[in-house]
Amino acid sequence: MNTHNQLPSSHSSVESRFASGFLKALKKMNKNRPSSPSIRDTYRRYNFIRVSAYGLMASAVRPGRAWSHATLWKIRNRTFHRALMKRSRTHSLTRRVARGNPRNELGCEQVNDLRKLVPGGEEMKFCRLLNETAHYMKCLQAQVQIMRNIVDHYST
Template identity: 45%
Template sequence: MNRKHRTKNPNNNKLMLAFHFLRALARINKSTSTVSSYQRSCIIKRAAYASMAHAAGPRRAWSRALLYRLRRGSSRLHALPAIRRTRSFSHKRVKVASPKLREPNQADVLRRLVPGGEAMELSSLLKETAHYIQCLSAQVWLMQNVVGSITS
């Protein structure tokens, strides 16, 4: 039972995030295609989310869900309620008693905010949420430093 204890560097996530994001920015700048500023901001936003998910690694459910959405080409990065379209039928439907609509509790709201959190139990959801918030704050830190280095 010789386990090697690795002390995890708390800045490792920030370093990996910076590495992935700056590499993605370099690739974006190398592309010579002319795009509008809105399209460019969308590309940079997707690169920021992808680099954050890559830095988190495949063990986190939110990073796998986020990468899946990005690979699938979904323009919606956050889980928003889908709009359902109904078809009108010529025949009359039988009315069924609808279940009472309930107010979503805080865990359900959290499940919709964290990518991949829809099917998680509460303890896993809280762990994933804490890590997701940590990565989002690292992303904000990185963006502030990038903007600060460009403007000064």
């Protein structure tokens, strides 16, 4: 299968690209760090880290997939925060979009949930959605592991 053959070769490079970019972003963020951060500060930093994590992961995927393009597009359009924060709104929106698509043979609810989860999955066909989900999942796994390692590194 296509993704199966592609991923292992490019996986380490994707990981390293993401890790280096993410560490750079963290460094940059920590330079501006105030000596006594407030809760609001922490929240801002949290948002920054999360968005940069998603964005760097998406930009580390080369050649870009549909989900990475969608993620980058969202970040660029500044709707990423709101889309993530206001889940309910996107929820209703994607459901409306996906209900217009009669091609789903599996449980409609689940497919819609999956479409909602994978960025850019709203207007994909089901085959494509599964493909993208697999890739996205792999990238998320790698991302989680790298971030976990960084946290370990910080905390030791």
